[in-house]
Amino acid sequence: MRRAPAEAASRGGGAPRALTAVGHGRPLVSVAAEEPLHDATDQAPRLWHITLSVSGSEAPLKDVRQGLEQLAQDHPFLLTSRYANDHAEIRYWEEARDLHDAAAVALRLWGEHRQTAKLPPWEIVGLEVIDRETYHQRLAAGHGPLPATPVGVHPF
Numbered sequence: 001m002r003r004a005p006a007e008a009a010s011r012g013g014g015a016p017r018a019l020t021a022v023g024h025g026r027p028l029v030s031v032a033a034e035e036p037l038h039d040a041t042d043q044a045p046r047l048w049h050i051t052l053s054v055s056g057s058e059a060p061l062k063d064v065r066q067g068l069e070q071l072a073q074d075h076p077f078l079l080t081s082r083y084a085n086d087h088a089e090i091r092y093w094e095e096a097r098d099l100h101d102a103a104a105v106a107l108r109l110w111g112e113h114r115q116t117a118k119l120p121p122w123e124i125v126g127l128e129v130i131d132r133e134t135y136h137q138r139l140a141a142g143h144g145p146l147p148a149t150p151v152g153v154h155p156f
Contacts, residue, residue, distance in 0.1 A: 045095045048102035049128075049135040054110055055087040056122030061155070063118070064088060068153045070117040075109075081153040088122070094129075103129045 061083070068081040068088060078092045090109070096102035110124055130138075 043097045045097055047132040048094045048096055048099065049130050049132065050090075050092050050094050050102065050106045051126070051128040052090045052106050052109060052124065053087065053126030054090075054120075054122040055125045056120055058085045059120040059122075061085050064120060065153060065155075067117045067119040071113055071119065072153060074113065074117060079151050082156050083153070084156045087125075099129055099131070103127060 064083045064085065068083055068090070071090075072078045072081060075092075077094070078090060080089075080091045082089045094102045094105055096105060106127055106129060107124060110119065110122070113119060114121065
């Protein structure tokens with residue numbers, strides 16, 4: 001890759017930058033950038049409301065409840081868990097830069113804690129990630145996602 005001289009790179013602004021990828025001595029791609037490239041890391045963390053749904057083979061209700069209670073103890077950010085013998089739903093708030101980061105963390109939650117919380121070997125069958133503003137707009141319009149039960153672990 002062709003690089004700009006150190007003094008040009010340190011100016012920040014000024015003339016457009018030319019970015020060129022080089023392969024075997026020939027340019028493959030050339031792009032003129034009018035503005036500095038921005039990285040998603042520039043964003044401040046936001047709150048995201050997560051609803052994670054899991055499902056699988058039947059498991060004893062007592063075991064499912066104990067697993068969800070252990071998960072809630074290990075991670076007090078969990079708001080509500082509802083469960084049956086073959087599915088469960090977990091709702092909580094996640095702090096992340098963007099939707100992609102919030103979803104990635106949510107998709108890892110069940111698998112990463114399956115062993116330590118002794119959760120059933122269920123698969124994730126649903127995921128909803130909405131920002132705080134959308135969550136509050138839904139509440140104001142009267143079509144939630146309001147928890148069906150108080151905070152904690154409850155049967156469906």
